[in-house]
Amino acid sequence: MKTDALQQQNSIDFEPFYEALEDDTKLLEETFETVLEMVSTDPKAAKNIAHLIKKDFHGLYKEVVALSTTEKDQVNAPSCCGSN
Secondary structure, eight states, X not given: OHHHHHHHXXXXXXXXXXXXXXXXXXXXXXXXXXXXXHHHTOHHHHHHHHHHHHHHOHHHHHHHHHHHHHHHHHHHSOGGGOOO
C-alpha cells in the first residue's frame, strides 16, 4: 500500500502549480512564506536553506544582505537624523 501511495505521489504533475506561482505573485509570496515558516522550526534546515540561497541564488542573497544592512543602519542612526 505504501509503495502504491509513493508511486502515485511521484507521478503528480506539478506543472499547473508552478504555472500558477508564475502567474500570481501573491500566491508565490504566500507559498514562499509558508515554506520559510516550515523551515524556521528546524535550525539545521534553516542553515541548509540559507547556504543554498547564498550558493545558488546569489541575486536573492544580495537583496537579503542589502535589506538587512539598510535595516541595521536605520536602527543604529540617532533619532535626530530621521532614521525612519
